[in-house]
Amino acid sequence: MSAQDLNNADGMNGGSGKDWSEDPRLTAYAFGELEDSDSQEMQELCATEPGAQAYVDEMRALGGELEAQFGSEVELALSGEQRAAIEAQMDVPAQAPKRGRLLHMSRYALVGSAAAVLVAGVFVIKQGESEQYPAMLNEAIARLEGRSETLKRSFSPPASDQVQDFESSSGRAPLKALQGLGYMGDDGPSASAGGSSSVAPATRGELAQRRQQKEQYGKRLSHSDWLPAGESPASKGQRDDESLQRLTELGYSGGIDFDGGVPGVASETYRGPGDSAPAPSAKASELRALGYAGGPSSPPPGAPSSPGSDYPKRSKDKSRKELKALRGLGYSGDTEFYDGPFDADDRSQDTSGETYKHVTENPFKLVAAEPLSTFSVDVDTASYANARDLLNRGSIPPAAAVRVEEFINYFRYDYGAPEGSDPFSVNVEVGSAPWAPQHRLMRVGLQAKETLPEDRKSSNLVFLLDVSGSMNSADKLPLLQSALHMLVQELDERDSVAIVVYAGASGLLLPATHCNSSAAIHAAIDSLRSGGSTNGGEGIELAYKVAASHFIPGGINRVILGTDGDFNVGVSDEGGLERLIAEKAKTGVFLSVLGFGRGNLQDVTMETLADKGNGNYSYIDSVLEARKVLVQELGSTLEVVAKDVKIQVEFNPSMVQGYRLIGYENRMLAAQDFNDDKKDAGEIGAGHRVTALYEIVPVGVPMELPPVDGLRYQTPKAPTGAAASGELCMVKLRYKRPEGSTSILIERPVLDSRADFQELSANTRWATAVASFALLLKNSSTIRETSAVDIMRWATESVVEDSDGYCRQFIYLVGRYEELKGR
């Protein structure tokens, strides 16, 4: 190529290339792609030909520009499942015939799984003018106990003519009261056809769809999200406001802050049993009289119950009618917002693949022999959520699935905020045990300080998600995805999220990503697909690796495992896994576990892992539970305010003959562990409440324990001077600050105020009711003759405020249990 067009030097910009510029070798030269001889030739050309050199420079600049432009294109990774399939194939020696196509092929089929149905019915009471609650309560109890035929008849199907029937036979007010209180005629298909089916369901599919709209990403779910399909956000909002206002006028002051889909929603869509039936008529004032006064800030929400909307099909005759009476009694929900049991048919009761560990109840102990009772706190709540889900599905939870302390601690108590520098307050109360009036009941309550959202520490979260085939169910992966979307919406630029998935093998789906670019995180969550078998062990190692590489000193560093339970561990065995987790917890990376779904739940493993990992174990049975755990209690779930919290109670033998700790069986510690700072114990997160109940047998009351023979080599110890103080016991707590390694001791002597059960605070009575229900589920003999009705009464009488419906839900569940048991 001899240089010909000298005058072409400036022509390049115009693009009118002349012959040397027609030579691709010059372009190749610009990018260093030529062989020696050609390269030399081009070099000479450039030396002699300014235009050629300019061309080369321009090409290089253009190439650089292209690299930059192309580099800015969004890169798209494989889905986690695809990666998992590849990684699975890696483990197959080369040339093996096996192919990883299965996952590959099945994916399209699975895409639709998110569309599976979750019905979230939302109901709201309307104004009415019914009578006082206590009368109704008594009536309901009387009926229940009397098994009144009238009642049964009157509670039969809720077609509107029968409602009339009822009204004439039993009087108008009770029915209205019942309806108003939340009894929505969950009696059978006709009810669901007439009423509930018209009620504000939001399907899971819609939720999933919603996520696909980008504008939703930045928004929190709000009650409007639970409105019927097809409503524009604007009208939703408006309706929210209207109905909220209406409720407020009604005196329902609760729940305004709660955006879990509770109160304000959809009053227009409510229909009583039979569309033509008059609006139900519980007055809010009546609710208040009942204790449902709802105030803006109380008991936490959860996945409340909504019998009306979706469980009607199962209801059957007799016991069902009793249940209604029960419900009238306590099931005073003005809103039914249980979004749980996906669809009725989906509620398989096959729990055969689930494993629970049988726990022997703590027995009564003699103070003379064992004056010290020592245990570790536990703030888990999974057992309650799991039992709720089972009950809603029509199964009575296996006794081993019930951990009393997790029932008790599911609820929010008001023990007063801590003062000074203490991370939690300690509050003790003593009164008579309702099932054994001669016995005393001692309630120990801790309340951790709250953390304002803006004070929350930066977090480094690594989600370790099970995407194995068994997760392909509406109540598993899609629910997990909803939960994650919610959580990510709560996070901000302080936080980073990474996602590791595991199935046949594991892979990093999303490298640690700051939450200000949450769109990428949401997209990654959406891309989750299930398929393959489970190998949790490798995944967990990877997750810890990611967490370690983004470790935030002094921040929240946590691996959050989401699974339906099968956790076939590559880390040799369960013991090895537990050791790994405990070891990582020491390095500051904690582990929380979110359990999902039915049929496969490895309750024990999951609880143990969270325990070893200094984290929490939650069972997510519904979107609302996900909200409770991941949104409303985000601070508690993530931010530890005190660790290794141990409680030791020393009973005074002059006052106390025997005692038993209710629950906490798998948290018991040896007495000497209390002062041993090397012994691990439970963590308390910001805002957490921990409640423990002791049943105490005072001196002089006959005890059923066989007496122990006197000792041959020792004489009983003499009481100290303090024993004469009249103190019942000394409650001692030890805790460490989150970054501390030395424990701090708190001591509280306890005096018995001689209170009756009825005189106790609502906190204690509620805890007692909940504990009793747990014990009832465990078929425990310790609560003697206590019946579901007793529990419902105690519960109903101790509701102080229930703006988010957890209390109503509990009461409902007790009734549900009674109903199921009667079948």
Added chain:
Amino acid sequence: MTQPHDTVWIRQALERHERSLVLYAARLLGDVERARDVVQEAFLRLCKQERSELEERVDVWLFAVCRNLCHDVHRKESRMTDLEDATVASTRATEATPAEAAAQKDSQTQILRMISSLPEKQQEVLRLKFQHGHSYKEISRITKESVSNVGWLLHVGLKSLKEKLGTSEARGAQA
């Protein structure tokens, strides 16, 4: 789970090339989901390769396999109709998640739009060169074009880009 055989190199390949392969395949197919499937398949095939039997660099091998697979997809679905670049862009946009689409849109600069008006082969070669950083020789292996043909395609492609840039500058930036 311990691996009896060496999988580190596959893992590394996955780490390094997964994303650019998806991008490359997505361009060829105009469909992110299919692209992902193709890339998955390519890696699955890689898993069955003995490392010592690979004649070229892993990434070149992967790109070549992906390209073949893309063409298979085209054939199978008798979608061999030449993908007009507009189709590529629009299909992609709908297939991508909103987030991806948004980012996509932003980065859809003038120059990228111009590229998408080039003949498909030129685009592919330009991308292999400037997006994926392959040499002429590697591109030749991947595309089965001769090295000089690759050089020619690049040369022509770059020149017409330059021309277009020149004219658009002359006209004053056209959005």
